[in-house]
Amino acid sequence: MMDNSNIYAYTDIALVEQLGSFIKMARLNLNKTQQEIANIAGIDRTTVSLIENGKGGNILTFIQLLRAVDQLPLLTHFKMYDQISPILLAANEKNVRYRATKTSIKNKNNAKSDW
16 A cells, blocks of 8 residues: 555556555455456446556546445545635624614604505
8 A cells, every 4th residue: 555645756657556456455355356346337347457457447437446346435535515714604603693673663653554
């Protein structure tokens, strides 16, 4: 496995090879053949072989393979969460009402009736 502290030192090709190795390791841990994983993923066996050897693939195929080897939860690391700025949060708290305003008697007397 790669050292996460130095991930930026790896080339794109090395990273693709690492992803392929991950798929292969997950497949072997499930004791499945490339053909079995290909059938589950809905892709060709040669595609599984190419990806495991770091020779290509695309993001859709990688997602299909992650699903096939029960590793799809890894993608939760990519989930984006809405974050509110502390300044906006403070401004919103400033506008929170803590009590109702009294209605003036003058407004009640000037109110028009539907009668």
